[in-house]
Amino acid sequence: MKKRIAIPILLLCLALVAAACSSDTDDATTTTGGDGGSSDTTTTTEGMTEASVLRAAITGDEDTINPYTYISGFPGWNLLMMQYDSLMQLDANGEPQPWLAETVTTNEDLTVWTLKIVDGVTWHDGEPLTAEDVEFSLEYFMEKATGRFSRDLSSVEDVTSDDTTNEVVITLGATNPSFDLVALADVPIIPEQVWAEIDTPGEATYDISTNVGSGPYMLVEYEAEQFYRFEANPDYFRGAPQVDELVVVVFADDSGALAAIRSGEVDVNFERVSPEQIDLLAGQGGLEIAQGPEFTTQMINFDASKAPFDDLAVRKAMSLAIDAQDIVDTVFLGAATVGSPGWVHPDKAVYNPAVQPEFDPAAANAMLDDAGYADSDGDGVREYDGEPMAFELITNSSDSLRLRIAELTAEMLAEIGMDITVASVETATWEEAVWPGFDINNGRNYDIATWGWSAPIQANTIRVAELVNSDPSIGFLNLTGFSNPDVDTLSAALLTEADEAAFETGIMELQQLIADNVPFVMLAYPDGAYVYNADVYSDYEFIAGQGIVSKLSFLPDSARP
Amino acid sequence: MRRIGLKNLDRYLLVFVVAVSLNFLLPRLMPGNPLALIAGVDVGLMTPDERAEIITAVGLDEPLLTQFIDYWKAVLTFDLGFSYKSGRPIVEMITERLPWTLLITVGSLMVSAVIGIVLGGWSAWRRGKKTDLSMLTGMISLQSLPSFWLGMLLISVFAVQLGWFPSFGAETPASSYEGMARVGDILEHAILPIVTLTVLSIPGVYMTMRYSMLEVLGSDFIRTARAKGASERRVLFGHVARNAIAPVVTFLAIRFAFAFGGSVIIETVFSYPGLGRLIFEAVSGRDYPVMQAAFLVFTVAVIVANLVADLLYPVLDPRMRVE
Numbered sequence: 001m002k003k004r005i006a007i008p009i010l011l012l013c014l015a016l017v018a019a020a021c022s023s024d025t026d027d028a029t030t031t032t033g034g035d036g037g038s039s040d041t042t043t044t045t046e047g048m049t050e051a052s053v054l055r056a057a058i059t060g061d062e063d064t065i066n067p068y069t070y071i072s073g074f075p076g077w078n079l080l081m082m083q084y085d086s087l088m089q090l091d092a093n094g095e096p097q098p099w100l101a102e103t104v105t106t107n108e109d110l111t112v113w114t115l116k117i118v119d120g121v122t123w124h125d126g127e128p129l130t131a132e133d134v135e136f137s138l139e140y141f142m143e144k145a146t147g148r149f150s151r152d153l154s155s156v157e158d159v160t161s162d163d164t165t166n167e168v169v170i171t172l173g174a175t176n177p178s179f180d181l182v183a184l185a186d187v188p189i190i191p192e193q194v195w196a197e198i199d200t201p202g203e204a205t206y207d208i209s210t211n212v213g214s215g216p217y218m219l220v221e222y223e224a225e226q227f228y229r230f231e232a233n234p235d236y237f238r239g240a241p242q243v244d245e246l247v248v249v250v251f252a253d254d255s256g257a258l259a260a261i262r263s264g265e266v267d268v269n270f271e272r273v274s275p276e277q278i279d280l281l282a283g284q285g286g287l288e289i290a291q292g293p294e295f296t297t298q299m300i301n302f303d304a305s306k307a308p309f310d311d312l313a314v315r316k317a318m319s320l321a322i323d324a325q326d327i328v329d330t331v332f333l334g335a336a337t338v339g340s341p342g343w344v345h346p347d348k349a350v351y352n353p354a355v356q357p358e359f360d361p362a363a364a365n366a367m368l369d370d371a372g373y374a375d376s377d378g379d380g381v382r383e384y385d386g387e388p389m390a391f392e393l394i395t396n397s398s399d400s401l402r403l404r405i406a407e408l409t410a411e412m413l414a415e416i417g418m419d420i421t422v423a424s425v426e427t428a429t430w431e432e433a434v435w436p437g438f439d440i441n442n443g444r445n446y447d448i449a450t451w452g453w454s455a456p457i458q459a460n461t462i463r464v465a466e467l468v469n470s471d472p473s474i475g476f477l478n479l480t481g482f483s484n485p486d487v488d489t490l491s492a493a494l495l496t497e498a499d500e501a502a503f504e505t506g507i508m509e510l511q512q513l514i515a516d517n518v519p520f521v522m523l524a525y526p527d528g529a530y531v532y533n534a535d536v537y538s539d540y541e542f543i544a545g546q547g548i549v550s551k552l553s554f555l556p557d558s559a560r561p
Numbered sequence: 562m563r564r565i566g567l568k569n570l571d572r573y574l575l576v577f578v579v580a581v582s583l584n585f586l587l588p589r590l591m592p593g594n595p596l597a598l599i600a601g602v603d604v605g606l607m608t609p610d611e612r613a614e615i616i617t618a619v620g621l622d623e624p625l626l627t628q629f630i631d632y633w634k635a636v637l638t639f640d641l642g643f644s645y646k647s648g649r650p651i652v653e654m655i656t657e658r659l660p661w662t663l664l665i666t667v668g669s670l671m672v673s674a675v676i677g678i679v680l681g682g683w684s685a686w687r688r689g690k691k692t693d694l695s696m697l698t699g700m701i702s703l704q705s706l707p708s709f710w711l712g713m714l715l716i717s718v719f720a721v722q723l724g725w726f727p728s729f730g731a732e733t734p735a736s737s738y739e740g741m742a743r744v745g746d747i748l749e750h751a752i753l754p755i756v757t758l759t760v761l762s763i764p765g766v767y768m769t770m771r772y773s774m775l776e777v778l779g780s781d782f783i784r785t786a787r788a789k790g791a792s793e794r795r796v797l798f799g800h801v802a803r804n805a806i807a808p809v810v811t812f813l814a815i816r817f818a819f820a821f822g823g824s825v826i827i828e829t830v831f832s833y834p835g836l837g838r839l840i841f842e843a844v845s846g847r848d849y850p851v852m853q854a855a856f857l858v859f860t861v862a863v864i865v866a867n868l869v870a871d872l873l874y875p876v877l878d879p880r881m882r883v884e
Contacts, residue, residue: 055734061842063647071646145611203618205648224647224657225834225842227734247735252829252838255713259728263721428847429592437594439609 057257084188084213097561135161238559268532286535294528295458295545305481313371315518320364339522342511382417390419391447465491482519595847662835666820669758677766685774704764712830818866
């Protein structure tokens, strides 16, 4: 009788094992997939360069994707820019190049920017795109807050346009050397005939009829939480796109998106795949991986405004005790660049190679001993102000990589006598602790936390001032409450440095200052890795630091900058 | 019978008031901030003034009591308000998603009810025998399966390996199917979620039916029925099953109510555009109005289902009738 009972269980177990094994037995054709260890961009020359319909996956709805409704900085902004154009466009190296503006000239101190708009560009509704539309767009965003675009343009004092010469002149209140990158290559140009009627864009309700742009794709259908359908704009001023129709499918989570790309129900994943998936996916059927360095960051934050993290010795010891290389190897399986303690990515032109990560737990222990953080009761945990150095490290539960980072960090810090408990909390709770109300003036409610910034902050090197300056109007992203007079002075000065050589010297020095004073512990810049089906389309452009989700991926080579 | 119904009504009203009040309080007791959702784009880049403006615009700066009174006014006037995230009317969002959710939850409820009742009845009839014990063990194993895992397993086998069914969504995206083709497409998409939900809910029905049957089988009137020479068939259908069905009906009525809450996990695994996914997304972004509205629908459904079950019980079981 016992045997009879065991049969259904046995069958169940067999079915499970069979299912678990079979996922690896896909027919493996010989394609050159990405390899997890390199951070070189894999671009294939074979494969398809044209497709009639391409289905892409994203996770999470992006609302109607107009400048006032898109949800996420990535890939929401990227999908926005499929429909709209900016005055300049990032090329494959991540450098801004003329786009809607065919020429961009500036005066000596970089305060007056003169742009000649390309003649003959039309909106999706057939109306001509003029210099006046450009003026209207910039003024509209300055007047009606959007967050991102309003801040991009915060240094603008005046905009004038001339429709006969098709020229726009932008006057800045102060020198802004990175205005091209921050504003001209970021802000979408919107049609006056559509937006002039919308007085309070933040409160208006929209449907997709608002989405009139000049970009290579037009949004023609949207089902909330299900899909977006974009049609190619055959009259695009740089040339008609190579993919006629783009269907962007909204998934609830990334495992759903990965199952769909493996089953052939979608052709490309616009979200990055995690490091352990890279080798698993590459080589399955026609799947390939486009991989390259990106500018997102992973770091450890602490509340430097309170004891013991207000003491440089403690912060420095923590950075010496954390082995960033180990985190890159163990957590990212090599698919990341080791973080520079000076914040700046090694691929940036202004990177200071003299600033190198150091891993030396012995020196860290000696440093804490010298600073008087002794373990007086012999329990393996040091004390400060009579309290044990026992802290909570909070991390967001939705990110399994961060959870692993947190676990490793806790082990590494145990080596220097700190007792770290990892607390994995839901994302909104974690955000609220580290950045209450998204306003640093509200203070901080954490000891140690995992954190990371999106690519735009790294892309524009001087934005590091926002992270380290102790004046809240400049350092509005200074989540660690870090304060150092030298860093303050230098970072503020560099914001308005018009002279290129002087800026370069200064930013090199700032990286050293940051590394010396440890406002946070830099861990890694994870690679971007995107999986696509090369049998359907493979002509993607990997923009350094930004990935493949851009209009460049769908334009003919001749139209790319 | 009438009297009992009315007496219960006050109790239901009390439950309604408490539950609906909790629906207001619970989201606000969670740590976290809806600002990111309302402001949407890079909230960290806004100036403090811009942020304050937004908070005022949605009334989150009002004292909690004022917000609470406004909330009750809205509930009583059936005004569910607008989503923080999309700014769309919530009524529209819910009516858009409810049919999808009901398709898979009610679909699986019906299938699992039939299978669960038949298997539970059969198992009890052969109590203590091999069939009963192996079935019971099998059901307990099924019940312990994590739902997300079962869903992913089915996707992996039937969508990725075999390619028989689509792995996500309620319809083929951007398809222009009409009429019967569209119905076919929708059914094709609903099969895997329904199978998952069915497998997960069979054990509950089975257990309820089995225990209820066992209880009836031990009663005196069954012995009497057998003693008077009724055939086994007549005993089973005429006496046992008929008496055992009442608790199962209650169980199913409550399950039906839960159907209105959708299935957060299954709808997420299959990226199915139902109410469960709406709740999931509202919770992760602290979209208070959407959370409140979805919970309200759910609360009302559970209360109504209980009421219906209460009223149905005396119909099914004459002993419950009060004159």
